[in-house]
Amino acid sequence: MDFNDTTEEAKFRKEVGDWLSANATLKEDEESGSYPGMGEDDALSLAKKWAAKLYDSGWACLHWPSEYGGRGSTPIERVIWGQEASKYRIPGGFFEIGQGMAGPVLMMYATEEQKKRYLPPMAKGEEIWCQLFSEPGAGSDLAGLKTKSVLEGDTWTINGQKIWTSGAHYSDYGILVTRSDASAQKHKGLTYFFLDMKSPGVEVRPIKQISGGANFNEVYFTDVKIPDEQRLGSVGDGWKVALTTLMNERLAVGDASGPDFQEAFNLACGHDLNGDLAIKDGSVRDKLADWYCQSSGLKYTKYRNISALSRGETPGPQASITKIVSGNKLQEIANFGMDIMDAAGIVRPESADAEQNMYQMGFFGAAGIRIAGGTDEILRNIISEQVLGLPQDMRADKGIPFNEIPSSNK
Amino acid sequence: MNFEFSSDQMLLKDQARKFLESEESVKKAREVLEGEQTYDESLWRSVIEMGWTATTIPEEFDGLGLGYLELCVIAEELGRSLAPTPFSSSVYLATEALISLGSNEQKQSYLPRLATGEIIGTLAHTESTSSPSVENLTCELNGNKLNGTKIAVTDGDIANFAVVSAKEGEKAVLCLVDLSTKGVEITSQNTLDPSRSHASINFKDAEADILGADVDGWIALQEILDRAAVLFAFEQLGGAEACMNMAKEYAMGRFAFGRPIASFQAIKHKIADMYIAVELARSNCYFGAWALSTDAPELPTAAATSRVSASKAFHECSKENIQTHGGMGFTWEFDCHLYYRRCRQLAANIGSQAVWKNKLISSLERANQI
Numbered sequence: 001m002d003f004n005d006t007t008e009e010a011k012f013r014k015e016v017g018d019w020l021s022a023n024a025t026l027k028e029d030e031e032s033g034s035y036p037g038m039g040e041d042d043a044l045s046l047a048k049k050w051a052a053k054l055y056d057s058g059w060a061c062l063h064w065p066s067e068y069g070g071r072g073s074t075p076i077e078r079v080i081w082g083q084e085a086s087k088y089r090i091p092g093g094f095f096e097i098g099q100g101m102a103g104p105v106l107m108m109y110a111t112e113e114q115k116k117r118y119l120p121p122m123a124k125g126e127e128i129w130c131q132l133f134s135e136p137g138a139g140s141d142l143a144g145l146k147t148k149s150v151l152e153g154d155t156w157t158i159n160g161q162k163i164w165t166s167g168a169h170y171s172d173y174g175i176l177v178t179r180s181d182a183s184a185q186k187h188k189g190l191t192y193f194f195l196d197m198k199s200p201g202v203e204v205r206p207i208k209q210i211s212g213g214a215n216f217n218e219v220y221f222t223d224v225k226i227p228d229e230q231r232l233g234s235v236g237d238g239w240k241v242a243l244t245t246l247m248n249e250r251l252a253v254g255d256a257s258g259p260d261f262q263e264a265f266n267l268a269c270g271h272d273l274n275g276d277l278a279i280k281d282g283s284v285r286d287k288l289a290d291w292y293c294q295s296s297g298l299k300y301t302k303y304r305n306i307s308a309l310s311r312g313e314t315p316g317p318q319a320s321i322t323k324i325v326s327g328n329k330l331q332e333i334a335n336f337g338m339d340i341m342d343a344a345g346i347v348r349p350e351s352a353d354a355e356q357n358m359y360q361m362g363f364f365g366a367a368g369i370r371i372a373g374g375t376d377e378i379l380r381n382i383i384s385e386q387v388l389g390l391p392q393d394m395r396a397d398k399g400i401p402f403n404e405i406p407s408s409n410k
Numbered sequence: 411m412n413f414e415f416s417s418d419q420m421l422l423k424d425q426a427r428k429f430l431e432s433e434e435s436v437k438k439a440r441e442v443l444e445g446e447q448t449y450d451e452s453l454w455r456s457v458i459e460m461g462w463t464a465t466t467i468p469e470e471f472d473g474l475g476l477g478y479l480e481l482c483v484i485a486e487e488l489g490r491s492l493a494p495t496p497f498s499s500s501v502y503l504a505t506e507a508l509i510s511l512g513s514n515e516q517k518q519s520y521l522p523r524l525a526t527g528e529i530i531g532t533l534a535h536t537e538s539t540s541s542p543s544v545e546n547l548t549c550e551l552n553g554n555k556l557n558g559t560k561i562a563v564t565d566g567d568i569a570n571f572a573v574v575s576a577k578e579g580e581k582a583v584l585c586l587v588d589l590s591t592k593g594v595e596i597t598s599q600n601t602l603d604p605s606r607s608h609a610s611i612n613f614k615d616a617e618a619d620i621l622g623a624d625v626d627g628w629i630a631l632q633e634i635l636d637r638a639a640v641l642f643a644f645e646q647l648g649g650a651e652a653c654m655n656m657a658k659e660y661a662m663g664r665f666a667f668g669r670p671i672a673s674f675q676a677i678k679h680k681i682a683d684m685y686i687a688v689e690l691a692r693s694n695c696y697f698g699a700w701a702l703s704t705d706a707p708e709l710p711t712a713a714a715t716s717r718v719s720a721s722k723a724f725h726e727c728s729k730e731n732i733q734t735h736g737g738m739g740f741t742w743e744f745d746c747h748l749y750y751r752r753c754r755q756l757a758a759n760i761g762s763q764a765v766w767k768n769k770l771i772s773s774l775e776r777a778n779q780i
């Protein structure tokens with residue numbers, strides 16, 4: 001056990017640090033740590049510029065092989081990058097689905113030619129990908145999806161509807177799970193594709209979210225054509241490919257973004273409570289200590305998982321705990337932050353950079369994080385079944401052809 | 411960087427676990443709880459034979475001179491198996507106090523005998539139901555005479571000597587007291603966890619030898635407690651994980667409504683939450699172990715973080731383990747309560763959760779000022 005760098009690691013860290021300090025702004029030099037209030041267009045162009053800069057300097061998708069636009073880094077080097085980058089204010093929020101989920105799936109299932117075509121622009125942030133999985137009737141129960149795919153010759157025709165598709169409105173490509181055989185059992189009749197979001201028959205309609213923004217969408221498919229070459233995995237094997245995607249999603253999800261221990265601590269050091277600084281208050285210290293332990297526990301859990309990865313072990317669903325813990329922590333910290341600011345905490349500030357905004361955005365964001373990419377409840381199921389080996393839930397849909405399973409609309 | 415114990419350390423851990431299982435440590439904890447003896451002497455002798463009491467004692471004082479990482483993995487297994495021995499008092503507290511503060515003469519006199527288990531030590535700090543502070547300490551050292559009373563001293567009726575906190579004038583000091591010396595009166599105290607012995611100790615002009623003559627006793631004590639906190643946290647971690655596993659096993663075998671209770675989500679999610687608490691604690695403990703073993707500047711923060719999260723994990727797991735067992739969990743016969751009791755004992759014996767949370771935030775305040 002050694003939390004210090006080896007000589008090589010120290011060298012790598014210095015290289016990372018030098019590059020970041022020349023190209024990015026330290027969080028502590030800024031009013032707040034992210035860009036909570038920036039409009040989507042501005043944020044996107046900023047993020048694209050940043051991604052291209054990373055790519056051009058060889059810092060994009062560290063762990064990908066270099067022929068696909070990555071750096072071929074070791075897991076430990078990723079940790080070091082993450083540690084150093086966390087000190088800086090780094091634009092993001094657009095490429096995670098592509099680089100974290102679609103990329104790894106293409107790497108496993110696409111042809112060499114497709115990998116050479118799609119991975120580098122994904123790494124560079126030139127092309128953005130979205131995840132077309134959830135449907136109105138299939139979220140937690142993803143395998144209950146109904147969007148239909150029919151093969152004729154070499155071409156598939158897609159009809160149906162997806163929902164909650166983050167970033168569909170600015171995405172160039174999407175990964176899509178469909179039902180190719182409704183008479184097979186639920187998990188057996190699925191087929192997985194990627195497609196061009198500009199294909200005729202794809203219609204994206206924004207959904208207004210609780211925060212007032214509209215980052216996710218409904219996506220309608222009307223006779224959308226997909227060439228068979230864009231199928232990933234065998235016909236009827238889509239569930240397996242989807243699971244690979246979801247496993248990567250859980251690895252890719254970092255901590256919930258928003259104010260964390262340090263922000264809450266700073267806030268408590270700068271505000272009065274009961275006639276003294278809030279940080280002097282016992283109940284404030286109690287909460288801060290809990291959050292510190294959670295943040296630090298998650299940080300080192302991630303490191304331990306990386307150590308397992310370096311030893312060649314496949315990281316299991318252990319990674320699920322990150323989202324449960326950080327989503328709930330964010331929700332608590334957001335409420336705490338506003339509470340500290342007393343009645344003024346809920347007033348929408350003029351400037352997006354104002355302290356209130358970070359907590360107000362976290363207040364809404366956390367509610368979404370606890371649902372997106374597997375709800376808290378589903379993740380607890382995954383931990384109990386896949387990590388601890390407890391029995392699966394009793395299911396009412398086992399062994400039945402998909403088209404005979406009871407559903408909300410029936 | 412490498413965030414795991416080495417394969418040698420994992421082997422040691424595995425051996426320790428198997429050894430404690432073969433010694434039927436949990437059963438012995440129950441026997442001590444139910445019987446008259448204050449600890450299990452045969453288990454203690456075996457622990458000594460394994461060399462564990464000598465782990466971190468330098469070779470020049472007849473110890474093994476191993477690192478703290480080794481001691482951490484042993485601690486986890488002792489916690490998992492509820493070992494009813496004075497190990498924590500003698501090793502994490504008394505031995506460590508001597509290693510860090512003892513004069514060469516004191517080390518010569520105590521450490522070799524601690525290594526061989528010939529003597530047992532403990533820390534006597536608590537005086538009342540108020541959490542101790544420099545201001546409220548009432549034990550007094552005058553010259554080499556100690557007066558006052560300590561209570562809830564873990565292993566106080568087993569130990570041969572104690573490291574005692576006291577006031578010398580306005581300042582806090584630590585001193586070594588031979589517990590068989592004239593003027594020392596020991597009275598066993600019944601506690602919630604009789605699988606570990608406790609006593610009150612009254613000192614009347616008892617002869618005491620100052621420990622760490624040229625240091626601030628209060629600060630020195632906090633440093634000792636920080637180091638011990640990591641080791642206690644590993645015991646708590648082991649206990650927490652044992653409870654999680656007990657809950658899991660019971661839930662798999664117990665049927666209700668025609669199915670194993672482990673298939674009810676309320677139970678599954680409860681056990682998933684135990685797992686989360688244990689994993690967070692484990693990760694924090696690993697960082698604590700590293701900070702302890704390297705004497706890193708982060709030690710005070712890392713120690714408090716390990717302690718707070720391991721206390722929390724053990725609390726969660728030991729109470730929800732009882733819940734998972736239903737009525738069986740509330741019986742004397744099942745082992746659930748042994749862990750529930752030990753959890754409370756470990757949570758109390760080097761300061762409460764509130765104290766450690768406050769230490770954690772204070773250490774972060776200091777770190778943020780730099």
Ligand SMILES: Cc1cc2nc3c(=O)[nH]c(=O)nc-3n(C[C@H](O)[C@H](O)[C@H](O)COP(=O)(O)OP(=O)(O)OC[C@H]3O[C@@H](n4cnc5c(N)ncnc54)[C@H](O)[C@@H]3O)c2cc1C
Pocket residue numbers: 130131132133134136137138139140141163164165166167216368369371372373374375376377378381393675
């Ligand atoms: C901000 C945001 C972004 C998203 N982005 C995307 C995206 O880009 N692409 C995409 O495909 N999807 C996306 N989603 C969809 C997300 O994956 C689903 O919302 C999620 O899986 C839950 O499905 P649902 O909404 O149908 O809720 P439901 O599945 O109906 O769940 C409702 C409630 O029932 C509980 N529940 C359901 N089943 C069980 C069970 N077996 N045991 C216990 N409780 C259960 C859930 O935990 C939840 O509390 C996004 C969602 C959000 C909020």
